[in-house]
Amino acid sequence: MSRPAFLNLSPGLDRVGRLLTVEADPARAEAAWAVLQADPRARVQRGDWRDMLREGPFDLIFADCAAAKADPDALARALKPSGTLIMDNFSPPAFIPPDRHAGDPLRDALSTHPQLTCTELEVRRRERVLLAVRTA
Known part of the structure; x- marks a missing residue:
């Protein structure tokens, strides 16, 4: 484990x-x-991770399961204004697998989300973390 x-x-x-x-x-x-x-x-x-949404709003959410990562709208709604969403295990663009060269749907969804301002941090040569702050 x-x-x-x-x-x-x-x-x-x-x-x-x-x-x-x-x-x-x-x-x-x-x-x-x-x-x-x-x-x-x-x-x-x-x-289920959705059960925790009733506990919000949150200052910080670290989404570490695939199902939660697939629903950035629900996570954004669960954040307080100025709250931060963290998601890990993203590949830097140079290391994105060929089947994803057209883009990474989750990365794109976070980067263009109307309630979030998003940035990426390189934590290792082949791994990035996305940080998104709720702005609306």
Whole structure:
């Protein structure tokens, strides 16, 4: 099992911040709770990622599952004004597979979304992270 993404976010929480992770897989939910249970700011919810949208609006959403990444409209609506959406695992344009040379539909959807201002950060030579801030 890979390192859970929430472990990269929890150290940055201030004392009044909250961390909610939603895990569809029961084993991942259990593993997440084992790590987070001592932190009163953290909560693990097992189920569909859409279930967490009722908890919003959010200052920050790190979308790490394919289904959530495929619905940027729902994620944008769940952000507070000036809230940030983070998505990882994007290839730099020079490394985009040939079947995607016409464009990356998700990258394009985020870059042209009417409620978001989007930028990319190179985190490794072959990986970029997209950051989108809700502006409307």
